[in-house]
Amino acid sequence: MLRYIVGRLALTIPVLIGVATLIFLLMQFIPGDAVTAKMSAGARFSPEQQEVMREALGLNRPVIVQLGDYLSGLVRGDLGRSIAGRSVIGLVGAQIPSTLILVAAGMIVALVIGVPLGVLAARRRNTLVDTAAMGTAVLGLSVPQFWLGLMLIILFAVNLGWFPVLSSGGFDGLFLPAITLGLAEAAILARLVRSSLIESLEQDYITTARAKGASDSRVTWRHGLRNALVPVVTMIGLQTGNLLGASVVIETLFGRQGVGKLVVDSILQRELAILQGSILILASIFVLINVIVDIFYRVLDPRVKLGTT
Numbered sequence: 001m002l003r004y005i006v007g008r009l010a011l012t013i014p015v016l017i018g019v020a021t022l023i024f025l026l027m028q029f030i031p032g033d034a035v036t037a038k039m040s041a042g043a044r045f046s047p048e049q050q051e052v053m054r055e056a057l058g059l060n061r062p063v064i065v066q067l068g069d070y071l072s073g074l075v076r077g078d079l080g081r082s083i084a085g086r087s088v089i090g091l092v093g094a095q096i097p098s099t100l101i102l103v104a105a106g107m108i109v110a111l112v113i114g115v116p117l118g119v120l121a122a123r124r125r126n127t128l129v130d131t132a133a134m135g136t137a138v139l140g141l142s143v144p145q146f147w148l149g150l151m152l153i154i155l156f157a158v159n160l161g162w163f164p165v166l167s168s169g170g171f172d173g174l175f176l177p178a179i180t181l182g183l184a185e186a187a188i189l190a191r192l193v194r195s196s197l198i199e200s201l202e203q204d205y206i207t208t209a210r211a212k213g214a215s216d217s218r219v220t221w222r223h224g225l226r227n228a229l230v231p232v233v234t235m236i237g238l239q240t241g242n243l244l245g246a247s248v249v250i251e252t253l254f255g256r257q258g259v260g261k262l263v264v265d266s267i268l269q270r271e272l273a274i275l276q277g278s279i280l281i282l283a284s285i286f287v288l289i290n291v292i293v294d295i296f297y298r299v300l301d302p303r304v305k306l307g308t309t
Contacts, residue, residue, distance in 0.1 A: 005291070005295065008291045008294065009291065012284075012287045012288070012291065015287060016280070016283065016284055016287065017071065017074075019280060019283045020070070020071065020074055020276070020280050021067065021071070023276050023279050023280060023283075024066075024067050024070055024276060025063075025067070027272045027275060027276055028063055030267075030270070030272070070276070074280075077089070079092070079273070079276070079277035079280070079281075080273035080276070080277065081273060082271055082273055082274055083269075083271060088273050088274050088276075088277035089277065091262065091274060091277075092259060092262065092274070092277050092278050092281050095257060095258050095259045095261075095262050096259060096281065098251075098256065098257050098258040098259075099244070099247050099251070099258035099259040099260060099282075100285075101174065102174065102177055102178065102181065102247055102250065102251070102256065102258060103181070103240065103243045103244060103247060105174055105177075105178035105181075105182070106177075106178050106181030106182035106185065106243050106246075107182065107185070107236070107239070107240065107243060108178070108182070109178050109179055109181070109182025109183065109185075109186060110182040110183075110185035110186040110188075110189055110239065111186075111189065111236075112186075113182070113183070113186035113190070114185065114186035114187065114188070114189030114190040114193065115189060115190075115193055115232075117133050117136070117137065117186070117190040117193075118133075118189060118190040118191065118192065118193025118194040118197065119193060119194075119197060119220060119225065120133055121133035121134055121190065121194040122193070122194045122197035122198045122201065122220075123220060125194070125198060130194075133190065133194075134190070134191065134194070136187075136190075137186075137187040137188075137190040137191050138187070139187075140183050140184055140186060140187030141184060141187045141188065143183075143184070145180055145181070145184060145246055145249060145250065146249055146253055148180050148183065149176070149177070149180040149249075149250060149253045149254065150253070152176045152179060152180060153165060153176065153253075153254070156176060157176065163175055163176050165255075166254060166255035166256075167251075167254040167255060167256035173254075173256070176254065177250050177251070177253075177254045177256055180250055180253075180254075181243060181246055181247065181250050182243075184246075185239045185242065185243065188235065188239065189232065189235065189236075189239075192231060192232055192235050193225075193228060193229075193232055196228035196229075196230075196231050196232060197220070197224055197225060197228040199228070200224040200225070200227045200228040201219070201220070201224045203227075206219055206224055233293055233296055234293065236293065237289055237290045237292075237293035240285075240286060240289045240290075241286045244282045244285065244286060245282075247259070247260040248260035248261075248263050248264060251264075252264050259278050259281070259282060262274065262278055263275060263278045263279065266278065
């Protein structure tokens, strides 16, 4: 197990280097730079001043040289500095806890709603309950998250006044963003749990458990669901990436501080160093979570053999 963990972590290094390189190259296609962004905001610089600023920021060097400096900085744990001279890793690190709390809350919403809904549909398959449950799941997948968030704000924040319009640091400010973030993922989980559980309940060991007098609830939750969760765990790992990406929209919509909002602000201000660092850290979290998911397979199903890579 230890060799497998070390091997998987070692494999993440070239993956993250590739991600960092791709992010850097994509950033070069964004029109303008930090100097033009400042001028768009109302600042006035002469052509000579613009060149001096670009020279100080290293923006006039060849792209390959800038890429080399960026990658060498990553090796030292340096994600660069903002235009104002602040450390990127410090700026992103200050916002990471808020984003991770939102993603975790969204995943809890997805699990609390999606798993029971999928189990209910599997136990009542081909009935009106099954049709209603899967119809609800399809509806959850079809509704855009930004529209759902706006509707929740209008209903629960503006009309009823139960929650603040802008997200704060407390539970009341986390509730609506978490619901908005987690409902679509709950729909995906419900459909997957249903199909996996139906397949699991048709296995021979389920028939044996029932022949021994086990109740339907015990067969479903203790025997069937555990094996049905193996593909679900895979989906949870992938959904984490979706949640991290969707947090950009949700944090902006609810005015919540986090890496997602930092990404949007850095795009508007052409803060490419902050943008690159934010995306790279989110990608690193996603890769690490997928390693954890692979290890968790063994806990759910001892038949899964972990290799050394």
